Amino acid sequence: xxxxxxxxxxxxxxxxxxxxxxxxxxxxxxxxxxxxxxxxxxxxxxxxxxxxxxxxxxxxxxxxxxxxxxxxxxxxxxxxxxxxxxxxxxxxxxxxxxxxxxxxxxxxxxxxxxxxxxxxxxxxxxxxxxxxxxxxxxxxxxxxxxxxxxxxxxxxxxxxxxxxxxxxxxxxxxxxxxxxxxxxxxxxxxxxxxxxxxxxxxxxxxxxxxxxxxxxxxxxxxxxxxxxxxxxxxxxxxxxxxxxxxxxxxxxxxxxxxxxxxxxxxxxxxxxxxxxxxxxxxxxxxxxxxxxxxxxxxxxxxxxxxxxxxxxxxxxxxxxxxxxxxxxxxxxxxxxxxxxxxxxxxxxxxxxxxxxxxxxxxxxxxxxxxxxx
Amino acid sequence: xxxxxxxxxxxxxxxxxxxxxxxxxxxxxxxxxxxxxxxxxxxxxxxxxxxxxxxxxxxxxxxxxxxxxxxxxxxxxxxxxxxxxxxxxxxxxxxxxxxxxxxxxxxxxxxxxxxxxxxxxxxxxxxxxxxxxxxxxxxxxxxxxxxxxxxxxxxxxxxxxxxxxxxxxxxxxxxxxxxxxxxxxxxxxxxxxxxxxxxx
Ligand SMILES: Nc1ncnc2c1ncn2[C@@H]1O[C@H](COP(=O)(O)OP(=O)(O)OP(=O)(O)O)[C@@H](O)[C@H]1O
Ligand SMILES: [Mg+2]
Ligand SMILES: [Zn+2]
Numbered sequence: 214x215x216x217x218x219x220x221x222x223x224x225x226x227x228x229x230x231x232x233x234x235x236x237x238x239x240x241x242x243x244x245x246x247x248x249x250x251x252x253x254x255x256x257x258x259x260x261x262x263x264x265x266x267x268x269x270x271x272x273x274x275x276x277x278x279x280x281x282x283x284x285x286x287x288x289x290x291x292x293x294x295x296x297x298x299x300x301x302x303x304x305x306x307x308x309x310x311x312x313x314x315x316x317x318x319x320x321x322x323x324x325x326x327x328x329x330x331x332x333x334x335x336x337x338x339x340x341x342x343x344x345x346x347x348x349x350x351x352x353x354x355x356x357x358x359x360x361x362x363x364x365x366x367x368x369x370x371x372x373x374x375x376x377x378x379x380x381x382x383x384x385x386x387x388x389x390x391x392x393x394x395x396x397x398x399x400x401x402x403x404x405x406x407x408x409x410x411x412x413x414x415x416x417x418x419x420x421x422x423x424x425x426x427x428x429x430x431x432x433x434x435x436x437x438x439x440x441x442x443x444x445x446x447x448x449x450x451x452x453x454x455x456x457x458x459x460x461x462x463x464x465x466x467x468x469x470x471x472x473x474x475x476x477x478x479x480x481x482x483x484x485x486x487x488x489x490x491x492x493x494x495x496x497x498x499x500x501x502x503x504x505x506x507x508x509x510x511x512x513x514x515x516x517x518x519x520x521x522x523x524x525x526x527x528x529x530x531x532x533x534x535x536x537x538x539x540x541x542x543x544x545x546x547x548x549x550x551x552x553x554x555x556x557x558x559x560x561x562x563x564x565x566x567x568x569x570x571x572x573x574x575x576x577x578x579x580x581x582x583x584x585x586x
Numbered sequence: 587x588x589x590x591x592x593x594x595x596x597x598x599x600x601x602x603x604x605x606x607x608x609x610x611x612x613x614x615x616x617x618x619x620x621x622x623x624x625x626x627x628x629x630x631x632x633x634x635x636x637x638x639x640x641x642x643x644x645x646x647x648x649x650x651x652x653x654x655x656x657x658x659x660x661x662x663x664x665x666x667x668x669x670x671x672x673x674x675x676x677x678x679x680x681x682x683x684x685x686x687x688x689x690x691x692x693x694x695x696x697x698x699x700x701x702x703x704x705x706x707x708x709x710x711x712x713x714x715x716x717x718x719x720x721x722x723x724x725x726x727x728x729x730x731x732x733x734x735x736x737x738x739x740x741x742x743x744x745x746x747x748x749x750x751x752x753x754x755x756x757x758x759x760x761x762x763x764x765x766x767x768x769x770x771x772x773x774x775x776x777x778x779x780x781x782x783x784x785x786x
Contacts, residue, residue: 368702368735375701385706388699388743392735 214323214520216551217286217293219259223275224283224300225251226578233582234553235571238545240562241555243575249555252575253328253525255283256553259298260326260523261353262307262360273300284308289323296324321357325514325522329507331532337483337490337499344481348433351510352407355517359403366396370472378470383463390459393475398452400476404433405443410517414509415502422508422540423501430484431506436474500533508544526554530561541565559586592618644718646694646711647679659692666690668725672715672744674698674732682730687780690728693718698736699743707743715744719751726754728783733758756783 216234221227226248232239241249254265254273264273274281284297297308307314314320328350336347353359373389412431419429434443435451437458446454458474459466466472483490483502490502514522524545530538542565545552556562559572563586566572573580592614599610617625642649642657649657659665659679669690673679679692695710707713719727729744731737741757748755758780 365735369739372701372735372739379701381701381706384746387746388739389701391742392739395738396735 214325214523215288216256216523216553217288219252219256219285220283221252221255222282223278224255224273224281225275227251227255227580228275228578230578230580232553232573232580233571234551235569236551238552238554238562238566238570239573240559240566240570241553241573241575241580242557242559243555244557247575248578248580249557249575250330250527251578252580253330253527253553253555256285256523257326257328257525259283259285259296260324261350262298262305262320263350263353265328265330266332270300270303270305287324296320323520325354325518325520326525327354327507327511327514327522328525328527329529330527331529333503333507334500334529334532337494337502341480344483345477345479348404348407348481351411351506352403354510354514354522355407355410356403362396362399362403366393366400366476369393369396370475370477374471377466377472380467386463390456390463393472394452394456394459397455397475398448401435401443401451401455402448404476404479408432409444410513411506411509414513415506418508418512419502419505422505422537423498425498427485427498428487429490429502429505430487431481432484433479433481435476435479497534497537501537504533504537504541511548511550521548521550524550524552524554526552528555528557530556531558641694645692646696646714647692648676664689667722669728670719670724670726671728671730673730674737674740678730678732682780685780688728690726691724695731695740698731698740700736710740712744712747716747719748719753724753726756728756728758728780730758730780754785756785758783 215236218231218233220229220231222229230248230252232241232252241252243249250266257263257265258273264270280299280301282297282299284295287294287296295308295310297311299306299308307320309320332343333347336343349359349363353363369389369392373386373393376386376389408431415431416429419427432440434440435454438446438454455475459472462473483494485494485498485502490499494502511522511524514520526545529541533541538561542562546565546567554562555575566585568585570585572583572585574583595614595617596607596610599605599613600607602610605613617628638650639648640650640653641647642660643654644656644660647657647659649655651657666689669688670693671679671682671688671690672693672695673682674695674697676694679694682688682692693711693715695712695715697705697710699705699707699710727744727748729741731740745755
């Protein structure tokens with residue numbers, strides 16, 4: 214997979230911007246608030262149909278406009294393809310070569326991106342919501358079908374909560390318990406499969422990055438099951454497990470008006486030498502852990518599909534200490550991955566960018582190419 | 587100043603789904619310029635549709651017969667009285683019919699369970715379905731609701747009701763397009779889904 218170019222129209226503050234991508238590193242340099250993250254977000258949104266930061270799709274459309282459009286040319290499986298996504302009044306339409314994509318599989322076929330943002334660095338010390346979202350992004354990168362599956366789960370959850378709030382009778386709740394249990398078991402199975410692959414790789418990468426002798430361990434399990442029990446269960450058994458939990462807590466759920474069991478209540482646990490990193494890791498260790506996870510994710514995608522994902526790095530160099538930044542830059546250079554990164558300070562990335570890098574100056578929602586510094 | 591009658595027409599047309607103010611205006615001018623038979627014919631068809639087309643008293647599909655009389659699907663003696671196919675809407679029924687694979691009877695629910703839109707079992711033609719199944723000797727019920735969250739929940743709700751009645755309950759095989767409606771599935775896909783239906 215290779216990105217050739219990216220065009221943004223009326224996307225956030227980017228009125229009309231086109232970038233020609235380097236086969237190696239493309240760098241967007243600019244002061245604060247000029248549109249660097251918006252550029253990365255456009256690319257991330259195009260490749261995943263999920264916003265990177267926004268909670269509502271309308272936030273992506275330039276103020277005063279009704280429709281945003283992002284398109285990019287890729288080489289996928291030897292053929293040149295144009296993917297586009299149009300956002301307007303709360304909906305998004307995905308197009309392949311100008312034609313509406315008939316399925317998500319058709320749309321995503323072959324495109325894979327991994328994003329790394331300053332928000333990711335807060336994940337270890339932040340709340341469980343952030344960690345779930347972090348985990349889910351990785352699951353989605355590995356299995357695009359998860360986009361629909363996790364959406365379906367969220368919709369079934371919202372439906373059941375609505376019934377709980379209106380004190381619906383048991384017969385009306387029952388089909389939603391069934392639906393939620395089936396969809397929830399799928400979410401669990403997807404997250405488990407991802408952690409089985411990425412977990413050990415994270416431990417190994419953490420060792421390389423921190424050289425501290427501490428052992429990193431990342432895992433997640435539904436409440437009421439320990440990790441071994443969770444690993445041993447089939448998807449059908451997970452469905453039964455959730456159905457039982459929903460059944461047992463129905464009374465309480467009716468009182469509170471929301472569903473208190475299921476994958477939306479899980480946490481992603483990150484540990485160093487068996488102790489929760491949230492409570493005990495230093496800032497530096499926490500960042501090394503996130504960096505290790507990202508490296509693990511990239512290596513895993515490559516191992517699974519044979520294709521290196523496109524890497525999107527949003528100003529992470531300024532958030533990392535010099536030693537970890539050096540590790541990251543060295544890693545990027547050695548990996549041979551195609552990278553699009555942003556920075557306020559070109560000196561932080563100059564060495565890693567190499568000679569075939571393309572440089573863009575981002576200013577007030579525009580991007581102008583300039584020759585390497 | 588445009589005449590009031592024209593303004594009224596534009597406003598009415600713009601109420602139709604998928605038609606904005608501009609398209610409505612274009613349609614109105616077209617009707618005005620075309621021979622008057624076009625507009626008169628259209629007006630007559632509109633009145634006829636609302637006056638004559640009703641829901642079938644048995645399957646809740648559309649019919650033009652006398653009040654209380656069942657529709658063509660229900661009266662066709664060549665169709666199989668042992669299999670009943672339950673669909674969300676009339677468009678789904680027509681899509682299945684186009685495959686020419688299904689020769690049983692239909693039942694139209696007129697929607698799917700959707701708490702988010704305030705639709706529960708009482709808002710669908712489910713009570714009527716149960717009455718019908720009690721009065722007639724069906725052997726199999728094919729639940730052909732859409733393969734989305736609401737359609738699946740509706741299928742599960744029906745299964746819980748129908749299984750205890752001793753009926754064989756089946757569901758269309760998956761393989762329908764993502765988040766897709768039956769209505770838009772191509773015929774080959776739909777025919778395959780029908781022949782590979784699974785037990786519930
Ligand atoms: N929908 C929108 N329409 C127009 N402008 C927007 C929209 N959403 C955000 N912006 C503006 O985009 C600008 C640039 O945002 P962006 O996050 O890309 O900056 P940045 O270059 O990454 O800055 P920093 O270095 O501080 O991270 C902000 O000033 C913001 O007000
Ligand atoms: Mg930024
Ligand atoms: Zn009928």
